[in-house]
Amino acid sequence: MDPNDLLKMLDLDGKPPDAPKETGVLAGGTGPLPATDARPTALEVDAWGLRRGRDLVAESDRLKGAGTDAFAAADFFAAGFDPDPRLVETCADPRRHQFVTQMLDTPEYRALHAATRLDDTAAAIAATHFAEQFARLKKEDTKDHAAGTTAGGTPGDEMATLRAVGRAVAAACTEVAQLHEAAGALGMGPGAPGSNDPRAVAALFKRVRSDPTLRRICELAGRFRRVAQSKQRMKQTHGLDDVVGVEPGGDVGRLLPVELSRLMLPELELDTLRRIVERDAMCREHHAVEPVGKGPVIVCIDESGSMEGDKAHTAKALALALAWVARHQRRWCALVAYSGDSGERLLALPPGRWDEAKLMDWLAAFIGKGSDLDVPVKEMPRMYAELKAPAGVTDLIFVTDARCRIAGGIRDTFLAWKVAARARLVTLVVDSPPGDLALVSDEVHQVRSLAPDTDGVGRVLSL
Numbered sequence: 001m002d003p004n005d006l007l008k009m010l011d012l013d014g015k016p017p018d019a020p021k022e023t024g025v026l027a028g029g030t031g032p033l034p035a036t037d038a039r040p041t042a043l044e045v046d047a048w049g050l051r052r053g054r055d056l057v058a059e060s061d062r063l064k065g066a067g068t069d070a071f072a073a074a075d076f077f078a079a080g081f082d083p084d085p086r087l088v089e090t091c092a093d094p095r096r097h098q099f100v101t102q103m104l105d106t107p108e109y110r111a112l113h114a115a116t117r118l119d120d121t122a123a124a125i126a127a128t129h130f131a132e133q134f135a136r137l138k139k140e141d142t143k144d145h146a147a148g149t150t151a152g153g154t155p156g157d158e159m160a161t162l163r164a165v166g167r168a169v170a171a172a173c174t175e176v177a178q179l180h181e182a183a184g185a186l187g188m189g190p191g192a193p194g195s196n197d198p199r200a201v202a203a204l205f206k207r208v209r210s211d212p213t214l215r216r217i218c219e220l221a222g223r224f225r226r227v228a229q230s231k232q233r234m235k236q237t238h239g240l241d242d243v244v245g246v247e248p249g250g251d252v253g254r255l256l257p258v259e260l261s262r263l264m265l266p267e268l269e270l271d272t273l274r275r276i277v278e279r280d281a282m283c284r285e286h287h288a289v290e291p292v293g294k295g296p297v298i299v300c301i302d303e304s305g306s307m308e309g310d311k312a313h314t315a316k317a318l319a320l321a322l323a324w325v326a327r328h329q330r331r332w333c334a335l336v337a338y339s340g341d342s343g344e345r346l347l348a349l350p351p352g353r354w355d356e357a358k359l360m361d362w363l364a365a366f367i368g369k370g371s372d373l374d375v376p377v378k379e380m381p382r383m384y385a386e387l388k389a390p391a392g393v394t395d396l397i398f399v400t401d402a403r404c405r406i407a408g409g410i411r412d413t414f415l416a417w418k419v420a421a422r423a424r425l426v427t428l429v430v431d432s433p434p435g436d437l438a439l440v441s442d443e444v445h446q447v448r449s450l451a452p453d454t455d456g457v458g459r460v461l462s463l
Contacts (some may be wrong), residue, residue, distance in 0.1 A: 038090040040071040042097040043078045050074050052081075062128050066135035075100055076130035079109075080116040080123030080172075095141065099134050102158075103165045112173050115180065120198035121205065122179055126172040133168035137161065178215070182208040185221035185320050186356050187327065193353035204356050216313050217320065217363050224321030224461065227452040231462035232328065249283035256282045295392020295422065297326040297463070298384070300336040302400035303345075304370025311430065314450040315399045316363050321461060322397060323349050334387045335362060338376045342369030348387050374402045375427075377440060378410045381417040394423040395463050398437065399450070401429065406436040414440055426463075428456050 045053070053074025057063050063073055072093070079085050079100060087104070091097035103109050116122040140160060180189070182205050188195045195201065208214045246256065259281050262268040275281040299319040303312065319335050326333035330351050337345040347362045375398045376383060396418075406414075418425065418440075427434065427441040434444045445456025452458075 038092045039088045042091040042100040044086045045074045068131040076127035080126035108169045121201045122176045129172040130168045133164045137164040181222040182218040185218040187354040220317030221320040223452045228461040245285040247285040250276045250279035254283035295394045296332040296389040297395045298334045299397045302374040303337045303339045303367040304374040339367035340370040396425045398427040403435040
């Protein structure tokens with residue numbers, strides 16, 4: 001074997017080592033050279049993030065109006081969406097790099113990020129606010145530089161960046177909160193069917209944001225839903241002692257011993273925590289047995305002229321909260337809007353995914369007529385059949401502000417239907433005596449208003 005063959009086998013072919021890379025500093029100490037490896041984005045963004053930035057610019061008129069390019073949109077979206085946004089060392093736009101750097105360091109951003117990470121729609125909303133405030137900041141820079149009052153990188157420049165960051169995060173927090181309220185109220189909250197469809201959630205929020213009536217109803221529904229959650233937690237459910245198997249989940253109280261033991265090993269701790277967060281850890285599966293089968297929930301809202309305005313909005317928000325309770329209990333639900341002999345609107349909401357468009361149509365409409373009987377006592381047997389309500393113990397809720405007079409024959413027919421359908425009627429009468437409704441209801445609550453903290457509303461939400 002000659003020396004050349006030996007060098008080749010050892011990968012020592014005699015070539016000189018690679019020349020060192022440019023450091024960006026002149027040997028004579030005259031200052032840094034212009035960066036030649038600057039990234040187009042301020043954050044580490046993969047190919048999907050870059051494509052998402054291009055899509056956002058193409059889809060959003062607000063981003064186009066702000067003059068945001070695809071790289072800036074990718075940065076701002078990644079700041080909201082990525083679980084752990086990471087800065088690059090150098091960016092082709094130093095001002096954007098400074099803006100993003102200061103934003104990531106604020107506690108307000110970290111609170112917002114908890115609500116936007118891995119949420120496409122929320123992250124897009126936050127990105128829009130970041131982009132708008134950054135565009136406004138650059139316009140202010142242009143004016144200041146033209147006037148000769150500031151120079152890039154001065155303390156005044158830093159303070160302007162902090163103010164822009166504060167405005168962007170505050171506006172994003174407000175709109176993201178409205179998004180979550182609207183999605184939760186209309187049946188697309190976390191874990192609900194359809195909640196992982198970002199286009200559907202975005203379309204829903206766009207309609208709610210452009211309709212003051214829907215926006216007000218969703219805002220009120222969030223308050224009722226929180227009261228309902230509290231009331232439902234206070235109810236005791238028996239049967240959780242019955243372990244029927246193992247299922248993936250993230251409930252620490254139900255983790256198997258083998259999962260708990262992995263938390264004690266440093267090598268497995270992080271992986272176990274990840275699986276708990278992703279609800280993929282092994283947990284005990286319990287089986288709860290209800291003592292009686294629960295049937296449908298039917299909510300009837302008075303839409304006579306006297307209910308118009310905030311009273312109707314509050315009643316519909318209460319109806320949405322009751323629909324949430326029904327879904328939580330895996331029960332079929334129906335919403336009925338009624339106004340004397342002037343018409344009616346029926347909407348069935350099965351336990352699965354709701355029809356969000358029809359639900360928003362039902363919420364936005366209002367009959368506005370009526371008579372002396374603005375709840376469907378006479379018509380309820382027919383409506384029950386038309387809605388094709390499943391059999392079972394039925395919870396029927398009337399919400400009205402009318403003092404009703406019910407003829408004897410109608411009353412007897414309704415009471416007979418209640419027995420046949422195994423229905424229980426709870427009536428809320430707003431700022432009016434119940435009249436003859438007391439004769440057909442199992443419970444009557446006369447309330448001054450439909451505020452979430454009133455006893456009558458709390459009783460209804462605890463069904």
